[in-house]
Amino acid sequence: MTHPGPDAGDRVALACPSCSTTDPTVHEVLKPGGQVTVRCTACDHVHKERYDPPREVELDVIVSQDDESLSTTVDAPAEETVEVGDEFVVDAPEALMQVRITAIEVAADTRVEEATVEDVGTLWTRAVDNVRVNVTVHPNDGRADASRSIAVSVPGDHEFVVGETVAFGDEEFEITGVQVRDDAPEYRFEKLDHDGDAVFAKDAKRVYGRDATSAAWSAW
Known part of the structure; x- marks a missing residue:
């Protein structure tokens, strides 16, 4: 399909005859047309170029x-x-x-x-941008049959940090581990369980926690 040319104020990638003749830099369009007048945002050089928008x-x-x-x-x-x-x-x-x-x-x-x-x-x-994350909460007394699953809705850039105690409504728990999604980039392991390990909510497949309300607990 044919794409219209850029309007004044748009930003386009073009080579700059002043500071970058080979690699494109970001330019602001000052005057549209067959030959657009642009200003390089890296060095402020103003010049005219023919700009053919990508198909x-x-x-x-x-x-x-x-x-x-x-x-x-x-x-x-x-x-x-x-x-x-x-x-x-x-x-x-x-x-x-x-x-x-x-x-x-x-x-x-x-x-x-x-x-x-x-x-x-x-x-x-x-x-x-907004996600629902499944959480498995284990009781403090070690009874596996008392574990429960909940779901929390949070912004995608919310961080779950191992070792932190968090509250969602009536639920309060210490995060003990986070299972990372297969499509999540740049995490060391598929499951993170060391204090301080952090995972964005959009990258979390499941969060694991220890109930902070069922019994006394210590950070030591």
Whole structure:
């Protein structure tokens, strides 16, 4: 599909004849047109350049949130590469959401970890700006049969920190470990259980805790 040229105030990636002749830098569009007038945000050099916006294609996107899902579409540069774990914003009629790619379908029943946008059939994603996290809370008296499961709803960037005591409504527990999701990037292990280990809620598959209200407890 044809994408309109940039408007005044837009930001585009272009080489700068003053400070970066090979690698693109961010430029602010001062005057649109066939030859756009732009200012380099790195060195403030103003110059004119021909800017051909990247060709875009429409992608089908499935967004999962808790037990529900919705179908929508987004426009993306055809030559851009996407991979499982990437995050982007979906502006759907239902809501504006930050989502993470969980699967890339390039053909019927064929899924890959990475693909060029124009080869993608459907992007499967989950909402990560607000998430519901499952928590298993164990009692302080060691009775395994008294463990219980709860679910807490928090912003995706909320941190669960091992060793901290937290409260959600009537529930209060000390975090003893966090199971990390398969699509979460840059964590040392699949399960973190050392004091101080921190996991964003959007990356947490399950949180484990020790009841802080059923019996006295000590941090030592």
